[in-house]
Structures are given as structure tokens and as C-alpha cells.
Amino acid sequence: MINQPDYETIADRLKLLAHPERLRILDLLRREPQCVCHLEAWLGKPQPYISQQLRLLRESGIIRDEKDGLNVFYRLIDAEIIAWLELILGAATAQITLVIACPCPKCSKSNEFCD
Template sequence: MRKKSASIDLSVMQASAEKASALLKVLANPDRLLLMCQLSQGELCVSDLEEQLGIRQPTLSQQLGVLRDNALVETRREGKSIFYSIASKEAIAVMNVLYEQFCAK
């Protein structure tokens, strides 16, 4: 726990709680969490994500759409391929904590 310091304005705290809650809701889906874990290693195209994670294309497209709609990932087109990368510094920070708690040896 943090030391008690100058009190934070309640409206600021509520707005921050809403933003944090929205991020956690998006990450609460196992397929989206897998996608974010994989993308935390670097940019990947859709076919690579499908192959590496074993998520079928319809589900993959749906979950990538949710991540894109919530500004957690961004896209880049190269020819016919679409590449995804993480766009949210807050999401990367949460992914780092999750990695330390659940994946690090």
C-alpha cells in the first residue's frame, strides 16, 4: 500500500477508476489477454497471430476488433497484410504486472 499523502479529488479518483475498470474489462477475456500477451512481444500480422495462438479467424477478428475499438492496439497495412501492435501504455503496464505475477519463473 502507498503512504497516505495529499488527498486526491474524488471526481479525479472516480474518473481514474472508470478508466481502469474499462481496461480491465477488455483484458478479462482469455482470447484478448492471449492476443495482448503475444503482441507485447512485438508487432504481428493476423495470420501469425492465428498460427501462434490457435485462435480461429472469426474469433480472432472479433477480439482484435474489440481491442482496436478500445484503442489498445493499432494497425498498419502492408500490401494485403494487416499488422497489429499495442497502442496503450496503460495496457502494457498492466501486461507487465500480469507477466510478473503469472508467467515469470
């Protein structure tokens, strides 16, 4: 007999990844914590849209928000999800911050390549 996995729970967690923009967000977050404006610049989507996806991920518990002044940085904190992403997207090697043209001045404090 199969040691029955909790298919419902696993499916719910997979649903978080089964979305192109959330996958993009997670692919960034698994490298290092990112502030919302970075994600906005990288995805090219409206800010409320990004925040909504972040809320979904946050409420599911796989990411955590860390406020720093006006900015909010998000960090991927679920080890299992990180492992899944590594298999599904490949190892996270490249430094993605180099090509992000994030216009916010706050971000350029924590990342001199950004702006």
C-alpha cells in the same frame, strides 16, 4: 478523501484484459507487432474470431492496425496497458516467434523462423 479515480473507465479497460484469448493476443503484441495470421496460428482459433477480438481492442484504442499488402499488423500502443501487462504477466522476455508455425508466406518474409 480519495482523489477519486474514474472507476468506470478503469473497469472498462480492465475488461479488455479480463479474457483469456485477448490476454494471449496482448501477450504477443507487447513483444512486437503481429499479423493476424500469426495470432491465428498461435491461438488456434478461427480467423473471424481473432479479428473480432482485434476489433474490440482496436476500437478501444489500445492497439493500432498497420496494413502491409494483404497482411495487417497489429501493434500495442497503450503505454499504461503495457505496464499493467508487465506486472500481471511478468516481463516479456522470451522470443515467442520461434515456436509459431505460421503457414502464411507473407509472414515468413518478416520472420525467417515462421513456416
